[in-house]
Structure formats: C-alpha cells, structure tokens
Amino acid sequence: MASDQATTPPPPPPEIQSHDLPKVILLHPPPVFKYFKDHFSKKFHLLKAWESPLPLHEFLTNHAHSIQAMLCSGTGPSISADILRLLPSLRLVVTTSAGLNHIDLTECRNRGISIANAGEVFSEDVADLAVGLLIDVFRKISASDRYVRHGLWATKGDYPLGSKLGGKRIGIVGLGSIGFQVAKRLEAFGCNISYNSRKRKDLVSYPFYTNVCELAANSDVLIICCGLTEQTRHMINREVLLAMGKEGIVVNIGRGAIIHEKELVQCLVQGEIGGAGLDVFENEPNVPKELFELDNVVLAPHMAVFTTESFKDLCDLMIGNLEAFFSKKPLLSPVMNE
C-alpha cells in the first residue's frame, strides 16, 4: 500500500501503577488463579507470599503490617491464629471455597475480621457431581466404560447388572445450599429424601433425623454435603456405614475428614457396604490404594467446583467482594460467623 503517512498512534494510557491499587495478600495461589490471575492483578496490588524467598512468618512481619484484605482458598496454609496475629491491620478474609474449615473462625470473630466465601456460586456444580457420582456407582458407568475400552464386551459378554435409582432412600447429611440442590435433583429420579442437619429446616417437608446414625439406618445412600467442623470430623464412621446395610452407598462431596477413611476403606474391602463415590479424601491428593482394586468405587480428584462456568462466576464474585470492601460497600457473600 502507499507509504503510511497515518497519524501517529495515540500514546498508550499511562500504566496504572500497581501500587495505586488496593493491596491484597495471598499466601498461596488459589486454583482460580490458574485461569483468571489477570482479572485480579488488573484491579488489585497482589502481595504473593509464595513468591518471596523469605519464610512465611518473616514475610508477613516485614511486608504485611498494613494489609487489610486477604484472598485465600482451601489449599495452602491454614489461616491460623498465628498467621492472623502477623496481620494486625487485617479486616477481611475472602476465601474462594464454600468451606471454612481452613480459617480460624474464633480468632476472626474476636478480631472483628469479616469473612466472605464462595456463597452459592458453585452449589449447582457440586450437586451435579454428587448426583453424577451416585448414578455412576449404581449403574456402574465408570466400571463398564473401562470394561468396553479393554475390549471385554466382545470377549466376556454382558457386564453385571447395576441397581435402580428409583425408590431408593437417600439420606442427605447437611441440608444447606448444596444438600438442597442434591435433594431437588434426586426427587426427579423417584428417590425418597431424608436428612440430618444441625437444625431442622422448616421450609422443607423431607423427614428429619436428629442423628446421622438413625438417618443411615433408614437410608440406602448417604450423601455428605455438610462442612467440616470439630463436630463433623470422622462423623461417618464404621457404625454409621454399617447401619445402611450391605448394599449401602456413600457419596462424599464435602470434606474427606468427615468420613473416617480407614474405616470406610475397610468396609469397602470387606464388602460390608455396597460402594462409594468420593470427590474428597483425608489426605489429598493421596488416595488409599486399596480403593483402586474396587469396581464399586468411583474416585474424583476434588473437582466438584472445577468447571469453566463456576470458575468464571467465582472470579467475578471474589473480585466483587474485594471491590465492595475497598469501596466500603456491603460484601456480596459474607459469612455469618455463628
């Protein structure tokens, strides 16, 4: 083309100096960073503790004195009282998880530190995974997909029969946002729903059981949808599992430690319960290798919230909470610290 006597391009806008942006400290990169880091770094000056050669306590002492906001996730160091004490100006902890078991809630309450979490942003995805795992265990989807891919259908014949969902009694442990979404879905499959929760929920008509063992005794399936607390740690133990009977199935999309993992493995290996669908484990990413021999167990790598849709929604929510805090507006998904 003819030589370019175009007007000189306009000067680029002055770079927003990152130190003009509100400061947010992170101890560990949350999973959502892998896909959306730039969304955060455009709006906030991020102090990334893991990038410093200093040990964590030293880093915090030297650099975090005036930090008011923290972004954390369920992975990485716990937000313990020790760590909180090294952040004297901290007013807000935003976590990318729904779970709060990694945060010292008492210390936060005492210091008046607000907490915002993922709210209900991935309740649907987690509920979908719970239902997917349950159908997989009942109908042997992963096991028979393996069977076909190994060429066994043509040589060994039909795969053993599965079990029908309709009419099965589902016991939901924890009828919060996720538990409620699970219940609503399974009702459409003709399942009968009951639950155990810290408190009876007046707005639902499902039968309520005051303790989890009684729930198990009246259920064919237990779906763990509650949070991990001192009360729920190892709540699902051998006694609870056996109460379901030999065909009993457990699905866990809560936290690994809610189930006594050693006892669960033993029950499964001995054939004392019918099967399990597990997205979480006591010591992730380690999974008891005895489970690898079993076809009535479906294993997932803690991925219930790992969809592109949830991550985008999560990113928007986390940024929204931080922006609200820094402009002194109400948080979008505050946790009521009971």
Next chain:
Amino acid sequence: MESICVLMPIPMNSYLEQELQKRFNLLKLWTAPQKPQFIKEHADSIRAVVGNSAAGADAELIEALPRLEIVSSFSVGVDKINLAKCREKGIRVTNTPDVLTEDVADLAIGLMLAVLRRLCESDRYVRSGKWKRGDYKLTTKFSGKTVGIIGLGRIGMAVAKRAEAFNCPICYYSRTEKSDTKYKYYPSVVELASNCQILVVACPLTEETRHIVNREVMNALGPKGVLINIGRGPHVDEPELVSALIEGRLGGAGLDVYEHEPEVPEELFGLENVVLLPHVGSATVETRKEMADLVLGNLEAHFSNKPLLTPLV
C-alpha cells in the same frame, strides 16, 4: 403348559430362563451345535419365541416356524422383529414398555454428567496416580444446558423430567408436534441440533429413523455439543460419528448402543470426551426382573387364552 415349546435364540437373563424352564419346554438355540438343524428338528413344536434387543424374529425365522403363535420380547424396542410378517401371519408380539423407562432415562442423565464432567476420565486420572502431579482440568457445567430430545415418548418425557430438575431448558423433535407439552418443538432434527447443547436419541428404530443422526446433524450440534444415544446403534451414522469426534466437529458423546454390538469402534477408546457403555439401559437387577415377569405374564396369558398384558401386535 410344560409341553409348549418356547425358543430362546441367545442367553439374556438366568431368572427368565429358569422360570421359562419351569413352565414351558425351553429350547436354548445357542446351545445347539448346528442352529439351522436344530430349528428344523423342532419347527413343528415351537409355538413361542422369546427375543431381546440383540436377537428377535426375522422373516426367515418366522417362515421356518409354522406353529409360531407369539413373539415375546425381553425389551421395549422391537426393531429385530419383523412386525409386518407377524401381522400377516396373525402372530402376536409383546414387549416390555414402562418397566424400564426410568432406568433408561436415569442412564441418559448419567451419561450426560459423565461426559460433561469427565467422570470416567477423572476416575482414571486418580487411579493412575496423576492427581499427585496436579489438579485435573476444568470441565463443563451440566445444570442449565439446553437438552434436545429426539422422540418425546415415555423415555423422552422421563429424560425431560429429570433434566428439568437441573434447570435445563428442554426442546424436542418428533414426527408430529405434541399439543400437551410446554417444551419447544423443532420440525427437523438439524434445527433441534442447532438449538441445543445436548442431543438425546430416544425414539424407536424404524426405516424412517435409521441414521436420523447424520453428519449434518452432528455438525449442527457442533464442537461444544454432546450426543447421547440411548436408542439403537443404527440411529446414528457410526463412521460419521467417529470422524466428527476425532476431528472435533462434535464436542462429545455418551453411547450405550452401537451399530454392530458388541463391537465398538476402537478409534473411540482413546478419546476423553466419550463415554462407552455396553448396552446397559435397562440393566438393573430390579428392572430385568420386572421385564422377565412381563415376558412370562404375556406368555401365560396367551396360552391360557387371556388378554395379553403388553401387546404390540
């Protein structure tokens, strides 16, 4: 009734075989060293055939059995039975509707979740130790996706009801628009495929519906679309399906049926966006017993001159 001869071409269910043996003279064709010879030998005494989705009664078999009165299928699909020939000869035909509707619909949803959320792949990921090296990648949300159903019969409606619990908008194609439903109707499968993210095959297999999911439909469903086949293998042009998946023109597939069962195209074994099941739509202990009881009930009714329970012809 123990003298009435009933022919079963292939094994299908031990409870059914046991019960048939108790009440009738069950002839197990698959145990015969020479099948045509076996048929000839028993041709004058066979009054009933019990078939299933894999083996029924074609024109040749019907012609070879002059005393055949009833074909009772251990399935709801009767594409392996020559219905016209049965009508011509006054042979009754029964199948097993309703009792398996829920199981098949449950499996359709199970396949949707397994494909979109990569359940089988991530189970492999954990078992192989890969999780120790890093998280699995992001998958696709199922709730809220538009589900398109080919055939809004019993099974299609049951799939719709379940998908609605996941807030999925529902649309459908069928031979004629249904006046008593709120779901959106599309007058062609291509249009349906262009307007949904998950396409489910839930119609019977007939001359008209063979290859109803062809290259054009798969291209319309697209690189983010997922095909779920819980109908019959020949509903889908299988070689086209394989190339659409390999080339990325189709986003994924959950298959329970294939054109030449139990053969499954090996090119699919290496794909992570595909779930392959060995025709297990109705394969639960509970449902197979109910299906068997229906077969037995229909045969007993016929041979006691009572009304058939679930007649098609």
